[in-house]
Amino acid sequence: MKAQINDEELIRQYLPTNPTACFETLYNRYVSKVYNRCLSMTKDAEKAEDFTHDIFIRTFARLDRFQERSTFSTWLYSISFNYCLDQIKLSNRLNTTSLDDALTSQYIDTDDYAPQEEQMRDLAKAMDNLSPQDADLLRLKYQQGMNIQQISSHFNIKESAVKMRLKRSRDKVRQLYEAVAYQD
Secondary structure, three states: OOOOOOHHHHHHHHOOOOHHHHHHHHHHHHHHHHHHHHHHHHOOHHHHHHHHHHHHHHHHHOHHHOOOOOOHHHHHHHHHHHHHHHHHHHHHHOOOOOHHHHHHHOOOOHHHOOOHHHHHHHHHHHHHOOOHHHHHHHHHHHOOOOOHHHHHHHHOOOHHHHHHHHHHHHHHHHHHHHHHHHHO
16 A cells, blocks of 8 residues: 555545555554544553554544545544543543542632643534634644644645644634633
8 A cells, every 4th residue: 555645545545445454554654643642631551552442443433434524634633532531531420539639639629720621621622613724733733743844835835824824723722712611
């Protein structure tokens, strides 16, 4: 399979005829990025490995539903983010608080700040309300760690345009985040 072929073309050409090769290629391209996303959200290497495995199983089971409304990488990162967020919420619902944490929390006024899971949920809602182009741009910069020059090449636009679009996208997501956070 050609390394130069983009994800969307790979899916169109190989999913119907050679799904194993399609899955293997996509897995090899993105496993470390998905793992890093999971690790950054869970702060636990073992959970990140488990989540990464589960995310790829879910993604490949639903790959025929990929509609190319965004790039495959954006779709995969969205699945990854939402899966991790759901798992974090689920684990927080279960009574897994240690005795030390329970005692410590008695002395902290939790009404003064939003819990991290709530902030992540609000951010996810804000990102969902961005245009696909704005969301893709922010994900390239902050999830994939691309620099301005790489993003410029990716979109075939000038670096100054990338900087302006990043600023506008950050401003939009900040406004949307604040609107979502204040609704709750």
